[in-house]
Every structure is written in C-alpha cells, then in structure tokens.
Amino acid sequence: MRPPTQTQALLTPRPHRQVVLTIPKRLRAYSLFRRSLVGDLARVAARTVTAAVRATTGEADLSVGIIACLQTHGSLANWHPHLHLVVTDGGFRPDGTFVRWPGWPGHDTARLTEAFRRAVLRLFVRRGLFAEDQAAGMLQWPHSGFHVHAGVGVPEDDRAFALRLARYCARNPIAVDPLEFLARVAVPVALGLDVEDREVVQGGTVGRCRPHV
Known part of the structure; x- marks a missing residue:
C-alpha cells in the first residue's frame, strides 16, 4: 500500500465515496487463472461509474477521479474477486470546476448495478469466455448476483477517514x-x-x- 503522504496526495480536496462492486459466483473462477481479467473488471467498473456520474449530472465532459483497489479474497481468504473504488463524489469540468454527483445519499444503485452487469457480460463475450446466448441467459436471472454498494461517503475535510478507508480497501487476505x-x-x-x-x-x-x- 502507498505511504500515507502519497495516499493523501492522490485524493483531491473534494468529497469522495466508496463504491464496492461484486460479481456472481458463476463468474469468479474465470479470473483465477486469467489474472488480466481482474484488471479488465476494474476498467469496466471505472467506465461504468464515470458514465453514471456524467449521466446523472448531465455533463458529458466531466473527469471523474477514481482509485481502484482490486481484492481477490473473501472473509475466509476464499477466491472472491471484487472491486473497491474510491471515487470523487462528482467530477471536474475542463475548466476545473467541480460538479457534485446529485442524489447523495439516495443514489440509484439499482441502475448502476444493471449497467455494471451488462458491461461485465459484454466483456466475457468479447474475451470469448461466454457465448452471446449464455450472456443473454444471465440477463434473465431474477437475482443477478451482481451488486453495487455506494453508501460510504467521505467528507472533503476528513482526511483521516479517507486514509482509513484506503487502508481498508487495500487490506491483505x-x-x-x-x-x-x-x-x-x-x-x-x-x-x-x-x-x-x-x-x-x-x-x-x-x-x-x-x-x-
């Protein structure tokens, strides 16, 4: 993990939030011997969250700050790849103006979860891990197994909490x-x-x- 001074330097003096994204058990084993897939999942998650911020603010040119922590373990050190993102609670216009992500704390995580699910399934098809009919079949599941949690906010002046959150996101198995x-x-x-x-x-x-x- 980065030293505290580096972690603090990475976080802008703006409010942040933790976004945790998980995938269903059926998909987890695919990354056990394809480690690059975990990185692909992080990129998909970052693009999905960025698109959500831009859509809800109505600002297509916003730059969203994201620090992605890839965790491969569950509570018993089992293989459970998932993502912890520390995200600016909004984004920056090209002129540097910060635009807050509206709706906190009642964000539409259901819509964000659905967007993440579809993006991950497209990734699996693109990498040849799923046929298109398999991905389409998973879209019919009433309980998808995908989950997004965005309930932890970080005030812009609470650097100590931001550091504790960063340490939690980067913890060992x-x-x-x-x-x-x-x-x-x-x-x-x-x-x-x-x-x-x-x-x-x-x-x-x-x-x-x-x-x-």
Whole structure:
C-alpha cells in the first residue's frame, strides 16, 4: 500500500465515496487463472461509474477521479474477486470546476448495478469466455448476483477517514496481527470467527492465501 503522504496526495480536496462492486459466483473462477481479467473488471467498473456520474449530472465532459483497489479474497481468504473504488463524489469540468454527483445519499444503485452487469457480460463475450446466448441467459436471472454498494461517503475535510478507508480497501487476505509464528508455521490464533470457521481457516491458511499472491 502507498505511504500515507502519497495516499493523501492522490485524493483531491473534494468529497469522495466508496463504491464496492461484486460479481456472481458463476463468474469468479474465470479470473483465477486469467489474472488480466481482474484488471479488465476494474476498467469496466471505472467506465461504468464515470458514465453514471456524467449521466446523472448531465455533463458529458466531466473527469471523474477514481482509485481502484482490486481484492481477490473473501472473509475466509476464499477466491472472491471484487472491486473497491474510491471515487470523487462528482467530477471536474475542463475548466476545473467541480460538479457534485446529485442524489447523495439516495443514489440509484439499482441502475448502476444493471449497467455494471451488462458491461461485465459484454466483456466475457468479447474475451470469448461466454457465448452471446449464455450472456443473454444471465440477463434473465431474477437475482443477478451482481451488486453495487455506494453508501460510504467521505467528507472533503476528513482526511483521516479517507486514509482509513484506503487502508481498508487495500487490506491483505489475512491480518498479520492475529498470527503467531511457531517453528516457521503460521497459526492464526484469533480471527474473530465462529469456532467452525476458525478451524477451517487454521486447516488451510497457506493454501487459501496462495492464489492471492
């Protein structure tokens, strides 16, 4: 992760928000051995969010600031590629004027989710991972498995919270603090999990973390 001074320099003195985008389980395994696909998903997400800001503001020339954090892990270090974006809560006109993204905090995430779903399925067709009829079939799912959450806002003057959010977005699959090193074997001793889940993680921590390296 970047040092705090670099992180602060990347964020303009404007309000920001966290946008989290997830994809359905059916699509996640495709990126396990195609790591470039995760980068493609980030670019699709950035384009989708930028288009949403421009559409809702009615300003087609806005430049939207986006920092993308690619996470490949779930809460148990399982393979769960998803995206955390730190986005300016609006965009900049060519003359530098900042235009706020209207509607906060009640943004239409349903429309944003649908746009992201269609863009990702087009990506899978374009890369030859899906046939067009497969993508069309997934568009008929009543519960798509795609999700966008944009409920965390960052005030422009709260740099400390922005830094904490950036650290959260770039966190590792398993925190180092709960690990105890014994004879070159890392044993998680306190993960805040139920007993059953803790036993699962202890039984395969190294194996679970390996795909995220």
